[in-house]
Amino acid sequence: MSNKDFPLIFERSKEGRVSYNLPELDVPAVDLDAELTDTYVRSEAPELPEVSELEIMRHYTGLSNRNYGVDSGFYPLGSCTMKYNPKINEDVARLDGFSHIHPLQDPKTVQGALEMMYDLGESLKEITGMAAVSLQSAAGAHGEWTGLMMIRAFHEANGDFQRTKVIVPDSAHGTNPASAAVAGFEAVTVKSNENGLVDLEDLKRVVGDDTAALMLTNPNTLGLFETEILEMAEIVHGVGGKLYYDGANLNAIMGYARPGDMGFDVVHLNLHKTFTGPHGGGGPGSGPVGVSAELEPFLPKPVIVKEDDFYTFDYDRPDSIGRVKPYYGNFGINLRAYTYIRTMGAEGLKKVSEYAVLNANYMMRKLEKAYDLPYTQHCKHEFVLSGRRQKKLGVRTLDIAKRLLDFNYHPPTIYFPLNVEEALMIEPTETESKETLDGFIDTMLQIADEVENNPEIVQEAPHHTIVKRMDETTAARKPVLRYKKA
Amino acid sequence: MEFRYLPMTETDKKEMLDAIGIQSTEELFSDIPDKVRLKREMNLKAPTSEIELKKELVRMSKKNYNLQEYTSFLGAGVYDHFIPSVVDHVISRSEFYTAYTPYQPEISQGELQAIFEFQTMISELTGMPVANSSMYDGGTSLAEAVNLSAAQTRKKKVLVSKAIHPESQAVIETYAKGPNLEIVYIDHVDGRTDLDQLARELDEDTASVVIQYPNFFGQVEPLKEVRELLDGQKKTMFIVSSNPLALGYLTPPGEFGADIVVGDTQVFGIPAQFGGPHCGYFATTEKLMRKIPGRLVGQTVDEDGVRGFVLTLQAREQHIRREKATSNICSNQALNALASSVAMSSIGKHGLKKMAELNMQKARYAKKKLEEAGFEVLSDGAFFNEFVVKLPVTVKVANDRLLEKGIIGGYDLAVYYPELEGHMLIAVTEIRTKEEIDAFVKELGDIHE
Numbered sequence: 001m002s003n004k005d006f007p008l009i010f011e012r013s014k015e016g017r018v019s020y021n022l023p024e025l026d027v028p029a030v031d032l033d034a035e036l037t038d039t040y041v042r043s044e045a046p047e048l049p050e051v052s053e054l055e056i057m058r059h060y061t062g063l064s065n066r067n068y069g070v071d072s073g074f075y076p077l078g079s080c081t082m083k084y085n086p087k088i089n090e091d092v093a094r095l096d097g098f099s100h101i102h103p104l105q106d107p108k109t110v111q112g113a114l115e116m117m118y119d120l121g122e123s124l125k126e127i128t129g130m131a132a133v134s135l136q137s138a139a140g141a142h143g144e145w146t147g148l149m150m151i152r153a154f155h156e157a158n159g160d161f162q163r164t165k166v167i168v169p170d171s172a173h174g175t176n177p178a179s180a181a182v183a184g185f186e187a188v189t190v191k192s193n194e195n196g197l198v199d200l201e202d203l204k205r206v207v208g209d210d211t212a213a214l215m216l217t218n219p220n221t222l223g224l225f226e227t228e229i230l231e232m233a234e235i236v237h238g239v240g241g242k243l244y245y246d247g248a249n250l251n252a253i254m255g256y257a258r259p260g261d262m263g264f265d266v267v268h269l270n271l272h273k274t275f276t277g278p279h280g281g282g283g284p285g286s287g288p289v290g291v292s293a294e295l296e297p298f299l300p301k302p303v304i305v306k307e308d309d310f311y312t313f314d315y316d317r318p319d320s321i322g323r324v325k326p327y328y329g330n331f332g333i334n335l336r337a338y339t340y341i342r343t344m345g346a347e348g349l350k351k352v353s354e355y356a357v358l359n360a361n362y363m364m365r366k367l368e369k370a371y372d373l374p375y376t377q378h379c380k381h382e383f384v385l386s387g388r389r390q391k392k393l394g395v396r397t398l399d400i401a402k403r404l405l406d407f408n409y410h411p412p413t414i415y416f417p418l419n420v421e422e423a424l425m426i427e428p429t430e431t432e433s434k435e436t437l438d439g440f441i442d443t444m445l446q447i448a449d450e451v452e453n454n455p456e457i458v459q460e461a462p463h464h465t466i467v468k469r470m471d472e473t474t475a476a477r478k479p480v481l482r483y484k485k486a
Numbered sequence: 487m488e489f490r491y492l493p494m495t496e497t498d499k500k501e502m503l504d505a506i507g508i509q510s511t512e513e514l515f516s517d518i519p520d521k522v523r524l525k526r527e528m529n530l531k532a533p534t535s536e537i538e539l540k541k542e543l544v545r546m547s548k549k550n551y552n553l554q555e556y557t558s559f560l561g562a563g564v565y566d567h568f569i570p571s572v573v574d575h576v577i578s579r580s581e582f583y584t585a586y587t588p589y590q591p592e593i594s595q596g597e598l599q600a601i602f603e604f605q606t607m608i609s610e611l612t613g614m615p616v617a618n619s620s621m622y623d624g625g626t627s628l629a630e631a632v633n634l635s636a637a638q639t640r641k642k643k644v645l646v647s648k649a650i651h652p653e654s655q656a657v658i659e660t661y662a663k664g665p666n667l668e669i670v671y672i673d674h675v676d677g678r679t680d681l682d683q684l685a686r687e688l689d690e691d692t693a694s695v696v697i698q699y700p701n702f703f704g705q706v707e708p709l710k711e712v713r714e715l716l717d718g719q720k721k722t723m724f725i726v727s728s729n730p731l732a733l734g735y736l737t738p739p740g741e742f743g744a745d746i747v748v749g750d751t752q753v754f755g756i757p758a759q760f761g762g763p764h765c766g767y768f769a770t771t772e773k774l775m776r777k778i779p780g781r782l783v784g785q786t787v788d789e790d791g792v793r794g795f796v797l798t799l800q801a802r803e804q805h806i807r808r809e810k811a812t813s814n815i816c817s818n819q820a821l822n823a824l825a826s827s828v829a830m831s832s833i834g835k836h837g838l839k840k841m842a843e844l845n846m847q848k849a850r851y852a853k854k855k856l857e858e859a860g861f862e863v864l865s866d867g868a869f870f871n872e873f874v875v876k877l878p879v880t881v882k883v884a885n886d887r888l889l890e891k892g893i894i895g896g897y898d899l900a901v902y903y904p905e906l907e908g909h910m911l912i913a914v915t916e917i918r919t920k921e922e923i924d925a926f927v928k929e930l931g932d933i934h935e
Contacts, residue, residue: 002935005793006595009603009831020570020837022844028919032735032843036868039710042737046610048835053572056831060576060600060824067596069584077586084491085584088536093759094555094574097547103761104562104897105551106885112549113760126529138622138762139817141804149663178804178814182633184664187809225517226608256515262522272817276491280821281597282781283588284618284763300660321663323656326563326625327761339543345533348489355494357514362502378514405592416805433493434502465592468788475786475798479775481616482606483785 006066009059010483013049019056026047047485067281068410074436076363077380078413078425079173079221081251081273086343089276089336098335103327107312112340114311116327118304120338121288127341127349128247128267129260130290136300137331142324143268143287144179144215149321150266150291151213151242152183152297157298157319160240163212168240169198171221171417176246185212194420196375197221202236206411211241217249218262218416219380221425223360225252233263242266242295250274250478251429252357252380255350265292284335300324355430356381359437363428366441370448374420384425395451395458397422402469403450403461405445487533543672551894553758555923559852561872561913562897563651563750564703564758567731568841568916570832573755576823587781587820591796598795601783604827611733612747613740614769619781619824621766623752623817625654628696629661630725630768630779630813631746635694635723636667637812638777643668647679649701650727652902655891658696667693677703677865677874685715694723694746699739700732703911704872705847705865709742716743724824729753730767732870734838735846748772755829756822765822776802779813844916845871852914852923859931864909872913874899874906877933881910884933891929 004346033041042405051059062418069075075082093099101110122135137143148166155163165188166180177187190206193199197220207214216235218226226232236243245264251274259267271277274284291299301320302313313328344352357380364373371385401411401424413425428437450458464466503509517521533541553566562564577583577698581596588594588601590597601619608617621627632644648671655671664667673680679697688695695716699707707728716724724753725746726739733739739747752764770778776799784798804811831842849871854862854876864874877884881898888895896913898907915922 006599006604008599009827010606018834018837019572019832020834020841022568022837022840022916023919024540025847027848027923029847030850032846036706036736040706040737040868042733042735042839045835045839046607046734046738046835048607048610048838049831050834050836051831053832056572056828057575059831060572060828061579063596063600064576064579064581065596066594066599067581067585067588068590068593069581071580071584075586080586085580086491088540090578090583092540092543095544095547096552097544099551099757099759100553101550101565101567101760102553102558102560102566102758102894104560105894106882106889109551109889109894110549110760112546115549116546123530129524138626138925141814141816142622145664145814145861149660150743152663174803174805174808175814175816177809178807178811181809181811182661182664182814184666204837217861220576227517230521252516253518256524257518257522258524261524263496271671278583278821279586280583280819281585281594281600281824282813282820282824282860283817284622284765284819285817286763322660323653324626324660325762326623326651326653326657329761330622330763331760332763336648338698339539342531342534342535342539342542344489345487346528346530347487348492348533349528349530351489351492351494354511355492358494358499360501361514365506378517380514401590402592405590410586410593411590421595430492431491434495434498448770462592466792467592467595467792468790470591470788470794470796471786472796472798473704475784475796476801479782480785481775481782481798482604482609483602 004102006062006072009049012051012055012059015050017050017052017055021050033332036457037278044152070249073408074432074440075410076412076426076428077410078427079248081427083276083429084342084431085276085278088190089339092339093332093335111311114304116307116335116338118311120334123341124269124288124290127254128290129258130267131293131389132296132299133288133290134303135334136301136325137289138289138325138330138482139283140174143180143289144175144246145182146289146300146324147244147266147268148179150295153298153321154295155212162210165210166212167206167214170419172215173221173248176215196224197226198232200228200231203232207235207239209239211239213242213244215244215246217246219249219252222375222384223379224375224377225380229262248273252353254353255346256353265295271333271337276335276340279335284330284333286330290452294422352430359428359430359432363426363437363441367444370445382425385424386420387422390451391422393451393455395455397424399458399461400447403447403458404465405462409440409443510669514681545694556894558894559896559914560894561927562911564733564761565753565915566758567753569755569757572832573825574826576828582824583821586811591794598783600824600827602785602795605783606821607767607827611730611738611768613738614747615772616775617767617769618778619783620819621768621780622819623762623764623766624727624748625657627748627766627768627842628654629658630930631725631748632696633661634660634666634777635725639693639721639723641691641693643670644694644696645670645672645684645687645692646696647672647698649674649679649703650696650698651702654740661866664840677705678867679707681711688715688719690719692719692722696725698727700729703874704869706736706868706870709739713742733843734842751826753844754826756825762870763822765819765826777812779816780818815878836844841916848918849873849914850922852912855923855927859927864891871915872911874909874911877908877910879933880908884930887933888929893929895924
């Protein structure tokens with residue numbers, strides 16, 4: 001252990017120290033070991049830490065200081081929509097009547113929770129233009145798989161068992177083909193054209209009577225609106241396939257256009273992106289799924305229904321794909337999204353998209369002089385630069401990302417989408433001020449200048465972080481995945 | 487209406503439009519075909535001020551009967567446990583909760599180390615060498631384990647105990663449709679998995695056997711005997727779903743040769759919150775390390791030799807492997823894993839056993855009192871903090887009466903087990919006092935047909 005190491009909680013542990021204070025047993029004790037027999041009584045205690053309460057706070061406060069969130073600074077991580085996470089959302093989610101309710105309580109004792117869920121569903125239907133919504137899916141990828149399972153059930157209900165293929169664009173997020181595979185489909189790639197949009201000719205070539213669905217984000221992962229969406233819908237529907245909308249990029253079009261009106265049959269939303277659920281260092285998220293009327297019978301069960309003024313669950317759904325998750329989804333995240341939607345209303349949400357798109361275009365135009373911009377049309381909420389000019393000078397996109405750390409910025413998404421060489425995918429979001437954008441632009445221009453005049457400073461970055469670049473190769477070759485006492 | 491999350495001013499807007507070289511933001515949306523443009527305002531409730539919205543949501547929350555105000559004996563997979571105050575103070579630090587997945591290790595050492603510590607704690611509890619950074623919840627983690635066992639063994643048949651959580655059974659069924667698995671249920675006898683039927687169904691086509699420990703009825707399943715049955719089918723995997731609090735007292739599944747151990751850490755620092763978000767865990771053997779779904783954090787060093795942590799073995803994951811990934815999972819439950827880590831640190835090595843003991847002792851007291859009051863208890867085997875009693879009325883009738891007395895009664899087993907009409911699954915945690923248990927027994931005893 002070097003003196004720069006931050007100790008593990010286990011390394012702070014000392015025999016006999018405690019941070020708990022449980023009540024004394026107030027009922028007569030019985031012999032538990034006799035009941036369980038030696039076989040089932042744990043012989044060795046698990047090595048959990050033995051620390052005092054202050055040490056816990058010091059430890060985790062120290063760890064938090066070694067971490068970077070949206071509240072720490074600008075986080076233009078493309079496709080992740082790292083917008084501000086409102087604090088009222090956190091307060092509401094911690095109300096006893098929301099945080100301390102059991103999912104198996106009688107519906108009559110949780111009417112407030114069910115009302116919120118029902119209302120959120122109605123709002124999401126209106127925002128997406130879909131006929132029905134399920135809140136059960138836990139995250140985006142989970143929503144994708146849920147939607148694909150519904151499409152599969154729909155085709156099978158029609159006796160269409162030969163529809164084994166799901167088409168995904170070459171620019172798609174990795175979860176799209178992975179979700180297709182988990183749902184039992186074969187993923188087929190459709191190419192992008194020179195404008196960064198789905199190549200219609202290639203789409204016509206890959207579709208057929210084995211097409212189950214086309215999965216699409218719109219705007220796509222290049223931040224470009226698929227202008228030929230209606231033609232694409234016609235091609236896919238024409239062969240009997242369904243159109244799947246990956247809602248990762250919904251932040252660009254709220255109030256301007258709706259997936260339902262573009263011909264999409266299934267939509268998933270990432271409430272932890274567009275609707276301000278905090279990312280939590282990787283989760284929890286929430287991935288509700290909306291469907292057209294035709295697919296409604298296949299929704300996961302139960303669905304929430306309102307009968308007169310009483311909210312309850314409907315389990316009598318014979319065509320349902322079944323459960324995708326125990327209980328009813330990530331209620332706590334759904335509640336945050338609901339609070340956000342109620343704060344913003346239709347007027348606010350449309351402004352969200354307007355400003356997200358304005359911010360992205362402003363940054364794009366300021367940066368296109370110093371970095372290659374493979375697709376030059378107006379973007380939506382994000383844009384993708386290429387670091388190929390810098391690569392020729394011996395500086396990789398990874399180096400540029402690491403150099404940004406020295407200026408206290410979280411770098412953009414890098415090396416994605418895969419169809420752009422040395423990609424830098426930048427999504428500012430609407431919650432950032434012009435001053436913040438200008439500061440980042442200046443830094444990016446400075447780095448471009450450094451690449452030309454002082455490349456070492458970029459290649460050797462970061463210089464000011466608590467650790468330098470990590471040895472990821474050894475981490476993967478000789479994995480150390482847990483602490484062991486020396 | 488003002489929008490406090492939107493810093494754009496008219497001056498900003500004008501300067502930015504000028505820089506782009508356009509007149510209005512409408513031009514930025516001109517690529518959306520007219521046919522799909524929404525030409526009306528969305529029909530949503532009007533924007534609401536912070537004051538009004540807070541009041542409204544507080545009112546809405548008060549329509550729910552919450553576990554802080556009612557005395558609850560409801561468990562069935564989600565439990566009302568003590569949450570140390572430190573937990574919420576830690577997870578409220580926005581450097582944690584407003585961060586994304588730690589893809590940039592230089593500025594994410596806090597999250598990465600916290601996950602590494604979580605992996606270690608899960609490994610300790612389960613007795614398995616490897617644990618991942620978390621899954622959505624116990625149910626989906628179990629379903630992923632089933633699919634992994636089929637992919638790994640190239641077999642399609644899975645034996646699932648009817649004594650696992652019925653909602654997990656349902657999730658397994660949905661997940662199994664993708665790879666077309668055959669789910670064969672093994673019945674329960676007196677609240678435990680029928681080992682005779684298990685022995686009959688177990689054959690060379692069996693990918694895995696799925697047991698919950700303690701099971702849905704609270705019973706401690708005889709993992710030793712199950713292991714012995716499996717010794718006859720070396721390739722079949724042994725999957726165990728475990729309440730990790732119980733593992734503070736019970737022999738961990740790893741010691742019975744489990745191949746995969748999953749469950750939910752909701753019991754550690756995560757409120758019930760109407761069923762989610764909770765936090766699944768997934769632990770396995772070194773052999774399956776490179777097949778595990780989800781993110782893994784590994785220890786390494788930086789260029790100067792300073793210890794640090796990174797996301798590792800990413801070649802398993804969807805963002806690298808796409809359709810060949812071991813799972814499609816991307817988001818996990820990192821913040822809840824952090825909450826559980828803080829709770830586990832707080833309860834600590836010795837507190838954990840004490841907390842498990844409190845659950846077991848209080849549950850036994852409640853069971854004894856109910857037996858003394860004339861109730862029949864379904865099983866007489868070893869159990870953790872839940873047991874089943876037979877009532878003279880339906881559980882719904884009983885629970886309605888209990889509710890009038892400020893008590894949220896146990897789970898109605900007839901919902902998923904028609905043969906258990908009138909049977910209530912009762913959970914007793916360390917939160918419950920002797921007085922509360924006595925009152926519960928008295929009220930339940932007063933209910934007759």
